[in-house]
Amino acid sequence: MINRIFAWLTDGAHWQGSDGILRRLVEHLGYSLTAVIIAALIAIPLGLYIGHTGRGRVFVVNLAGAARAIPSLGLLFIAVLWLGPKFSGDIAFLAPAGLVLIVLAIPPILSGAYAGVEGVEPDARDAARGMGMRGPEVLRHVELPCALPLIMSGIRSATLQVIATATIAAVVGLGGLGRFLIDGLAVRDTPQTASGALLVALLALAVDMVLALVQRFVVSRGLTGRYRTAQTFDSDAGVTPPAPALQHSA
Amino acid sequence: MTWLQDHLGDVLDLTVRHIYLAGVPLILGLLIALPLGWLARRHRGLYPILIVGTSLLYTIPSLALFIMLPFLLGTQILDPTNVIVAMTIYTVALLVRTVADGLGAVPEAVNQSATAMGYKRGRRFMSVELPLAVPVISAGLRVAAVSNVSIVSVAALIGVAQLGSLFTDGFNRAFMEPIIVGVISCVLLALLFDGVIIGVTRLATPWQRAGKASS
Numbered sequence: 001m002i003n004r005i006f007a008w009l010t011d012g013a014h015w016q017g018s019d020g021i022l023r024r025l026v027e028h029l030g031y032s033l034t035a036v037i038i039a040a041l042i043a044i045p046l047g048l049y050i051g052h053t054g055r056g057r058v059f060v061v062n063l064a065g066a067a068r069a070i071p072s073l074g075l076l077f078i079a080v081l082w083l084g085p086k087f088s089g090d091i092a093f094l095a096p097a098g099l100v101l102i103v104l105a106i107p108p109i110l111s112g113a114y115a116g117v118e119g120v121e122p123d124a125r126d127a128a129r130g131m132g133m134r135g136p137e138v139l140r141h142v143e144l145p146c147a148l149p150l151i152m153s154g155i156r157s158a159t160l161q162v163i164a165t166a167t168i169a170a171v172v173g174l175g176g177l178g179r180f181l182i183d184g185l186a187v188r189d190t191p192q193t194a195s196g197a198l199l200v201a202l203l204a205l206a207v208d209m210v211l212a213l214v215q216r217f218v219v220s221r222g223l224t225g226r227y228r229t230a231q232t233f234d235s236d237a238g239v240t241p242p243a244p245a246l247q248h249s250a
Numbered sequence: 251m252t253w254l255q256d257h258l259g260d261v262l263d264l265t266v267r268h269i270y271l272a273g274v275p276l277i278l279g280l281l282i283a284l285p286l287g288w289l290a291r292r293h294r295g296l297y298p299i300l301i302v303g304t305s306l307l308y309t310i311p312s313l314a315l316f317i318m319l320p321f322l323l324g325t326q327i328l329d330p331t332n333v334i335v336a337m338t339i340y341t342v343a344l345l346v347r348t349v350a351d352g353l354g355a356v357p358e359a360v361n362q363s364a365t366a367m368g369y370k371r372g373r374r375f376m377s378v379e380l381p382l383a384v385p386v387i388s389a390g391l392r393v394a395a396v397s398n399v400s401i402v403s404v405a406a407l408i409g410v411a412q413l414g415s416l417f418t419d420g421f422n423r424a425f426m427e428p429i430i431v432g433v434i435s436c437v438l439l440a441l442l443f444d445g446v447i448i449g450v451t452r453l454a455t456p457w458q459r460a461g462k463a464s465s
Contacts, residue, residue, distance in 0.1 A: 001321065069396050069440035071403040073414060074433040077421040081429070160309055167311040171407060181313050185408070190321055197314030204309035 001190070005198065008191035019179070021199065027175035028203060031094075032162045035101030036109075040155060043106045047113020051147065052139050057114070064107035072165050076100045080172050090174075097169040104165055105158040112154020116147025145220050152215040156208055163204040167196075177203065253427040261416070265435055268412040271333050271405070272398040273443070278334070279341025280391065286342070287349025288375065301347050308343040312336065312404045333405045340401060341394045348390025352383030381454065388451040395443040399436055413439070 008014060015021045050057055079096030087095055120143050128142040170178030180196025183189070254261065290300040319325070319332040356379050364378045403414030416432030419425075452459065 065396070066437065068393075069400060069437045071400040071414065071417070071433060071436045073403050073406070074417045074429055074436065077417050077429050078426065078433065081421070081424060081426055164309055164311045167313055168404065168407075178311070178313070181311070181317060182407075185317050193314065193317050194321075197310060197318055200311050200314065201306070201309045205306070208309075 001194070004191040005194045008195045009198070014195075021180075024175055024177050024179055025199065025203065028163070028166055028177045028200070029207075031097065031101065031166045031169060031174075031176055032159065032207075035098055035162050035166075036105050036155065036159050038098070039102045039105035039158060040109055042102075043109035043154075044113050044151065047110045047151075048117055048139060048144065048147070051114040051117025052135070052143060054118075060110065060114070064110050067103055067107050070103065072100050072104055073168055073171070075103065076168060076172060093169075093172050093174050097166075097172065097174055101162050101166060105162050108158040108161070109151070109154040112150045112152075112157075113147065116150030116154075117143045119150065120146040146223065148219045149215070149223060152211065152219065156211045156215075159207055159211060160204050163207060164200060167200055253425075254431050257428075261413075261431060261435065264411060264413050264415060265439065267330075268399070268402060268414075268436070268439060271330060271410070271412050272337065272395070272402045272439070275334055275337035275341050276391065276395055276398060276443075278338045279345055279394065280387075282338070282342050283345035283349050284380075286346045287353060290346060290350040291353045297350065301350070304343045304346040306343075307339050310339075312340070312401045313407060315339065316405055316408045316410075328409055330410055332408075333402060333410050337398050337402060341398065344394045344397070345387070345390050349383070349387055352386030352390075353379055355386055356382045384451060384454050385458070388447055392444055392447050395447060396440045399440040399443060403432070403436060 009021075013020075017023070046060070049055075050060055076096060079099050080093060083096045083099070084092045086092075117139075124142055124146060125138060128138045133141065166176050167178030167181055169176050170182040177196050177200045180192050180199070184191075184193030184196060286300055286304070290297045315336040316332055317327075319335055320327045320329070323332065323335065325331050360378065360382065361374065364374045369378065402412055403417060405412060406414030406416075406418045413432045413435050416428040416435075420428035420432070
């Protein structure tokens, strides 16, 4: 079985062309990153606002929890049946799939953002106020930098989920790596299905490693250094599982 | 909503299947994650390996896992066992870290007191560390429960019947009502699981309520 998967993956013909692996990889990455970026543009400002002011916290926590419970497949079908007729061409399927992935990505990013700001030490906030900073300045110069580790972990867990879920876009006829799963299933071509699964997992891993690097550059060394002296384990191995950011949904 | 009235029996039947496919893996996953989390805590060298290893499992798309498992397990593609195993893998992936962190949050002084009182390692784990870690583990279990209910619906694509079958059925006939009924049932089911876990956690941690009542 492993030999057959290897043979499928190393066959040059499977990599090229309009239905080749490279094209599908780019499509998959395109869907996923677009969705995560749009979700971040919505969720980060909202999360920062909630964390900073404490307003609407209960409402948003519950909304995020409920959004998590919505099955992506069902939402995708509803979106296609509802939005599909309103657009023409590829957009008729791209818009619904994008919507589903954005809905999926918002809760983890939102929880990361508000939990990050809420978790800022009151001393740091008081010190900033004592230095004469006003609300927005405290948010920009103190709360945002201190919240970055949790914001990044929210973005990373959202990205992992979106990349894994973007496979179902193929169910409604879109591209992406899900094509290999759906087409492989349709014709019982197991090596193709397995290769598709492997490629999705590898893509998720690679993107997470890039985000781990980004995190290293954007998070202040003062923060990471301090966290490491505590008892907490900080595995630098590159992958942060979805668990920590997700837990804040409770 | 006439469709729902006509098909109430079918929907209930699918709901029961959904509860089975999403619920059993929660229990199995917890039973597997407990020793793994304990190991990760006990041997610090194992922590990154276990945490990274199990979280990698979470990056496998559910659809891929549902399709691949029959070949790995030698089961039929329509066998619900595939779904149970797949969901158990996801539950373990989410819970190992939670269990390890929950056990890690038990104050060292408490552990030392228990040892001083004569608790051997095994008994200390069962009657001191584990109960104190319940709130953290329960938070992780709630996340796993909600995500299980949602992911199980994808199994409709490979033909295993549960509430997700309403999605594929409705989509194939371009008929919205079954899909909406399915989505709402899934959300309600997630709420039900959440409520059960909260209830069990309350029963398992009576000291938390005692503290609140006296303060």
